[in-house]
Amino acid sequence: METTYFSLGSKASFNKALRHFYAVNDAVDEVESKGNVADYINDLLDDEELHPDQILPLVGSVIREKFNYSFKSFSIPSNITEFTKIADETSKWSALDLVVIYFAPDGKRHVINPKNVDSWERVRELHRDQLVVIYSKYLKEENKKLEIEAIETLFDLIKGKDVSPNKNFIDQSAIVRVETPSAKPAQAQAPASKPKKINITPKYGVQVTNELFHNGNVEAWKKILESYNAKYPDLTVHVMFGGEVINDINSLFKWGKVKHGDSIFFQVSGENIMGVSKLQKYLYEGASPRYEQFLKLGVGRVLNLF
Structure with missing residues (x-):
C-alpha cells in the first residue's frame, strides 16, 4: 500500500511540509529575479525560518531539478582559510550564477555564494578531504560546456591556483561603455529631465x-x-x-x-x-x-x- 503521504496526517507535519513548499517557491522567485539561492537560504537560516535539514532538498529541487544547473563534486585537497581572492575573482563572472555546498566535518552542510566574501566567512575554513559540490548556470543561454569549465575554474581558485578565466564568464553586454559625445548644435540639447518624485x-x-x-x-x-x-x-x-x-x-x-x-x-x-x-x-x-x-x-x- 502506498504510504508516501502518511506523514502529512498530522497538523504539525502538514504545516512543516507547507512551510518548506513556501520556501521552495520563494527560492524559485529569487533565482528567476537573478538572485543567488545561497544568499536566500542563509537569510532564512539567520532568521530561523529554515531548518538546516532543508538545505539539500531545497537546493536539489530548485537549482538542480527546476533550473538544471550543472554540478560537480570534489574533495578538498588541503585546509583552506583564505577566500577573498575567490570572491574578488568570481564576482566578475557576471554571466554565471554559482553556488557551493560544503560538507563540514561536524556534519553540517553550508551553502555558499562564492561571489560573496561574507558567505565564505560563515564557513571560516574548508577542511582537507571534505566534500564540496559546485553548481553553475550560464545565464544567457544553454551552455553546459561553459558551466563545467566555470566549475573547474572555481575549484582551481579554491585550491589556490592562478587561473585565466574564459572571457565568456563575463557578460559583455552588462559592461558600461563610455562613448565620446559628438559635437551638436546648442539648440539640439535634450530638454531638462523631470524632477524625481520623492x-x-x-x-x-x-x-x-x-x-x-x-x-x-x-x-x-x-x-x-x-x-x-x-x-x-x-x-x-x-x-x-x-x-x-x-x-x-x-x-x-x-x-x-x-x-x-x-x-x-x-x-x-x-x-x-x-x-x-x-x-x-x-x-x-x-x-x-x-x-x-x-x-x-x-x-x-x-x-x-x-
Whole structure:
C-alpha cells in the first residue's frame, strides 16, 4: 500500500511540509529575479525560518531539478582559510550564477555564494578531504560546456591556483561603455529631465530588547545602515528618538538614554523605496542582545545584508 503521504496526517507535519513548499517557491522567485539561492537560504537560516535539514532538498529541487544547473563534486585537497581572492575573482563572472555546498566535518552542510566574501566567512575554513559540490548556470543561454569549465575554474581558485578565466564568464553586454559625445548644435540639447518624485514611508518603530541600547547596539545599527545605503544609494534612512531627528546615531549611545522597551523610529525616503521590511528586521536584531552577529561578520567591510 502506498504510504508516501502518511506523514502529512498530522497538523504539525502538514504545516512543516507547507512551510518548506513556501520556501521552495520563494527560492524559485529569487533565482528567476537573478538572485543567488545561497544568499536566500542563509537569510532564512539567520532568521530561523529554515531548518538546516532543508538545505539539500531545497537546493536539489530548485537549482538542480527546476533550473538544471550543472554540478560537480570534489574533495578538498588541503585546509583552506583564505577566500577573498575567490570572491574578488568570481564576482566578475557576471554571466554565471554559482553556488557551493560544503560538507563540514561536524556534519553540517553550508551553502555558499562564492561571489560573496561574507558567505565564505560563515564557513571560516574548508577542511582537507571534505566534500564540496559546485553548481553553475550560464545565464544567457544553454551552455553546459561553459558551466563545467566555470566549475573547474572555481575549484582551481579554491585550491589556490592562478587561473585565466574564459572571457565568456563575463557578460559583455552588462559592461558600461563610455562613448565620446559628438559635437551638436546648442539648440539640439535634450530638454531638462523631470524632477524625481520623492516618496517617504510611514514611521516604523523598533523596540529595544537589549538591557540598554549601548555602544554594541549602536555599532550594529551603523553596519546595518551602511549595508542598506550601499545597496540603495539613492534612498535615505531617517532615524528618530524622543520626537527628535537623530543626525548622528552615535548620540544614541549614552548610558541610560535609550532603555529596554523604548522604541527608536525610522523612515525611508526616495523615489523607488525598497528593502524596508528587511531593514526593520535587521534593526530589530541590532537593538537586541543578538547585536554581536553584525559585528563578527565582514570586519572592515560593508556587510552584504540586502
